[in-house]
Amino acid sequence: MSDKLPEMRGLLIDLDGTLYHGTHVIEGAEPLISYLKETKLPYRFVTNNSSATPDEVADRLMNMGIPAEARDVCTSAQAAAGYIANLSPGASVFVVGEAGLKSAVLEAGLQLTEEQPDYVLQGIDRSFTYERLTKAVRFIHGGALFVLTNPDLLLPSSDGLIPGAGSIGAMLKAAGGKEPVLIGKPSSILMDYSLREIGLSAQETWVVGDNMATDIAFGKAAGCGTILVLTGLTNEQNMDYYMEQAGCKPDIICKHLEELRSYISNRTGL
Structure with missing residues (x-):
């Protein structure tokens, strides 16, 4: 574990490709979020998808067996409307x-x-x-x-x-x-909105996601720690290509969500 990496006091977690594919939950999603709730490690679900309200996003997660409330959700739609307003x-x-x-x-x-x-x-x-x-x-x-x-x-x-x-x-x-x-990832507008919602600085927060160009670039630009999960768009076969396209690399790569949960536990001691 490198001392150069930021501390981990909270997480901004992507949804599509990270916790689910369409209507299919990704293995390990429910244990991961249940663990975060039990340990009281702050997190927000941060999604570029603007099609659903926070209540609808939370309901969708609950129907998949993933614990969620509307207040846990930050969408690009909310950030966009707030920006214009x-x-x-x-x-x-x-x-x-x-x-x-x-x-x-x-x-x-x-x-x-x-x-x-x-x-x-x-x-x-x-x-x-x-x-x-x-x-x-x-x-x-x-x-x-x-x-x-x-x-x-x-x-x-x-x-x-x-x-x-x-x-x-x-x-x-x-x-x-x-x-x-x-507005959305990798823009600082959604990042600023999400950090206000979670109540932490970028240097205390880690971004988790499956997309190099949005999730990981989003965290890198803000100075957050970044964890790439190989559960969606990015996999072992294409990750070098996507890293080159994004012009950055994640701090940590986890093949699946159980590996992610274990890393969080080891890093935070929770």
Whole structure:
């Protein structure tokens, strides 16, 4: 154990590909979270997925047998809505996204609109249409600020990889001609939101996830400790490629969640 690594007083834990694939729980997820609860080691589930509300995320985890409450969850939708509300209280927002993103917008005191918005806010949208793309692009050309919940190009699901919010964002960026404000991992905006929620500094917090470009880059940029788990997008065969693409390396690599639980126990003495 290196003294150069940060202390571990809390964890920011990814969901998709780390604790579950689609509707399938990853082996070791329930014992890991139960252990964290029993030892009272603070943690938050931090997800780039903007499609669900914190209550829905918690319910989904509970249905998989993983202990969870809405207060444990930090989503890119919450951070995105908060970012816009801080800049422009009561602003009008055109949403390309699902129920979780729309709910976060309303809870932040913003206005949903289909005409002449101040902002185009885009997340994952599994009902995305060419018509919706056209409206968003025209709004961006008309001066609306483009905000992207997260850059994930691909997401693990129950039956394989699916396109993520970043794939839609790439179309809007290309056609709209504007760089979006990025909210989710690896952006500092979601990191700052999550650290406020957990009540710790980056130097006391470790990030756990399966994606080098989002989870691990997210932690590295903030100065957190980082643990890559080979449970989702990244595996033993492709991890060198993803590390090269991300331009960084994790502090620790765990092949599975039981190895992760053991590492946490050894590092914290809990």
